[in-house]
Amino acid sequence: MTEEPTNDAGQALWQVCVEQLGQELPEQQFNTWIKPLTAQVAEDFSKVTVYVANRFKLDWIRAQYAGRISAMLESLYGQPVTLELALAHRESVVRTYVRPPSGERHAPPETVAVAVPTVSPEETAAPVFRTRLNPALTFETLVEGTANRMARSAAMHVAGSPGHLYNPLFIYGGVGLGKTHLVHAVGNKLLADKPDAKVLYIHAEQFVSDVVKAYQRRTFDEFKERYHSLDLLLIDDVQFFANKDRTQEEFFNAFEALLAKKSHIVMTSDTYPKGLANIHERLVSRFDSGLTVAIEPPELEMRVAILINKARAENAEMPEEVAFFVAKNVRSNVRELEGALRKILAYSRFNQKEVSIQLAREALRDLLSIQNRQISVENIQKTVADYYKIKVADMYSKKRPASIARPRQIAMYLAKELTQKSLPEIGELFGGRDHTTVLHAVRKIAGERQQLTELNQQLHVLEQTLKG
Numbered sequence: 001m002t003e004e005p006t007n008d009a010g011q012a013l014w015q016v017c018v019e020q021l022g023q024e025l026p027e028q029q030f031n032t033w034i035k036p037l038t039a040q041v042a043e044d045f046s047k048v049t050v051y052v053a054n055r056f057k058l059d060w061i062r063a064q065y066a067g068r069i070s071a072m073l074e075s076l077y078g079q080p081v082t083l084e085l086a087l088a089h090r091e092s093v094v095r096t097y098v099r100p101p102s103g104e105r106h107a108p109p110e111t112v113a114v115a116v117p118t119v120s121p122e123e124t125a126a127p128v129f130r131t132r133l134n135p136a137l138t139f140e141t142l143v144e145g146t147a148n149r150m151a152r153s154a155a156m157h158v159a160g161s162p163g164h165l166y167n168p169l170f171i172y173g174g175v176g177l178g179k180t181h182l183v184h185a186v187g188n189k190l191l192a193d194k195p196d197a198k199v200l201y202i203h204a205e206q207f208v209s210d211v212v213k214a215y216q217r218r219t220f221d222e223f224k225e226r227y228h229s230l231d232l233l234l235i236d237d238v239q240f241f242a243n244k245d246r247t248q249e250e251f252f253n254a255f256e257a258l259l260a261k262k263s264h265i266v267m268t269s270d271t272y273p274k275g276l277a278n279i280h281e282r283l284v285s286r287f288d289s290g291l292t293v294a295i296e297p298p299e300l301e302m303r304v305a306i307l308i309n310k311a312r313a314e315n316a317e318m319p320e321e322v323a324f325f326v327a328k329n330v331r332s333n334v335r336e337l338e339g340a341l342r343k344i345l346a347y348s349r350f351n352q353k354e355v356s357i358q359l360a361r362e363a364l365r366d367l368l369s370i371q372n373r374q375i376s377v378e379n380i381q382k383t384v385a386d387y388y389k390i391k392v393a394d395m396y397s398k399k400r401p402a403s404i405a406r407p408r409q410i411a412m413y414l415a416k417e418l419t420q421k422s423l424p425e426i427g428e429l430f431g432g433r434d435h436t437t438v439l440h441a442v443r444k445i446a447g448e449r450q451q452l453t454e455l456n457q458q459l460h461v462l463e464q465t466l467k468g
């Protein structure tokens with residue numbers, strides 16, 4: 001039973017919040033999810049209780065929209081507002097409290113307390129199905145260009161009528177080109193159209209770890225129940241299955257079960273199926289049995305459009321001439337383009353100057369000087385070997401002790417960061433190593449760099465030495 005609203009000013013606040021969300025969200029999403037909501041606002045505006053029709057919708061609103069609603073209420077009211085989600089149809093409500101926004105734009109809301117007053121045990125025990133989708137990664141926010149046109153249109157088709165054509169859909173391309181964004185977009189679109197669909201996004205590494213856990217805990221039945229019952233499985237970076245026999249077997253089983261019941265599978269990888277190393281032939285041929293499409297590095301106009309759109313999403317203006325200047329200088333992938341944009345906007349805000357070519361030049365001077373100096377992989381290998389006092393030859397050798405393997409991984413990371421070489425090219429220059437080895441090294445060092453101050457400092461010294 002929905003409680004009656006307690007104050008008119010509170011209702012007005014809620015109405016404005018709903019209207020603003022209506023302007024932000026695609027119409028269908030708004031009509032399905034936001035419009036039916038009712039709310040009760042506390043007298044002192046400290047808390048807003050939003051009533052949702054059923055448990056599924058409650059979970060979905062909490063995962064996809066609660067952070068945005070909470071942020072909107074806070075910005076309208078000017079102070080933090082506690083958002084509470086409650087089931088509308090029962091006298092005893094299920095309450096989920098969401099912390100006021102933390103400032104992070106698309107961060108999922110954090111549930112700080114779930115109190116279930118008088119709900120029967122079976123209901124409380126019902127597991128919440130988590131899609132792991134990032135609601136910010138949609139088709140609307142993905143810029144279309146020649147580089148991703150085919151992949152995008154195949155993905156749209158799958159989202160619109162899953163289980164039919166292009167099953168599995170296999171999307172491949174280099175780092176930071178939008179593969180992950182595209183698969184999330186498929187899941188988000190399907191769920192917006194069919195809220196009851198069982199959709200799961202998972203990175204291949206997480207799948208490996210789920211297999212290991214199921215193995216250790218002898219919970220393969222649950223594992224199968226979880227994966228085999230999906231309507232749409234989105235699995236990212238399947239090259240990580242290399243050499244993992246048990247994972248490949250479980251994935252094969254899941255794959256067959258899903259296809260048999262006309263569920264859809266969308267996969268991404270850094271290479272096309274036949275280019276995958278150390279993955280069983282029967283799996284490779286399954287990967288290739290639907291539609292395989294590539295995403296290429298974005299062309300100039302697409303890079304310009306991405307910069308302008310992303311600046312707008314940050315409430316900033318990027319004049320077209322500046323966008324062209326940046327796009328001409330940052331060519332490799334979208335992630336780097338985003339990094340360049342962040343630098344420019346931060347530089348502009350910090351110095352309180354408008355975004356111009358001159359400002360972009362100053363903000364990106366490190367990046368531009370790297371490109372001008374054309375650092376070579378050989379130079380990186382020598383500098384890193386000298387720094388860690390190992391032989392340059394160890395950069396190509398098969399030796400594995402940590403004292404050698406780690407500097408080698410650092411050199412691979414720097415080669416990816418500071419040169420335009422592709423992963424396979426870098427692998428070749430490190431004694432004919434596989435590109436997945438390079439990708440693993442790049443990710444490992446990039447991750448550790450965030451955590452370990454000492455490593456960060458060492459990398460900084462190496463970068464400065466290399467940039468001269």
Ligand SMILES: Nc1ncnc2c1ncn2[C@@H]1O[C@H](COP(=O)(O)OP(=O)(O)OP(=O)(O)O)[C@@H](O)[C@H]1O
Pocket residue numbers: 137141142143144148173174175176177178179180181182270306334335338
């Ligand atoms: N066409 C596009 N329009 C807008 N944003 C994009 C586009 N392509 C990529 N991006 C953005 O660039 C960033 C990197 O994209 P994403 O993570 O999807 O790349 P990826 O191909 O999965 O890379 P990796 O192989 O490293 O996982 C993301 O923030 C994504 O939103």
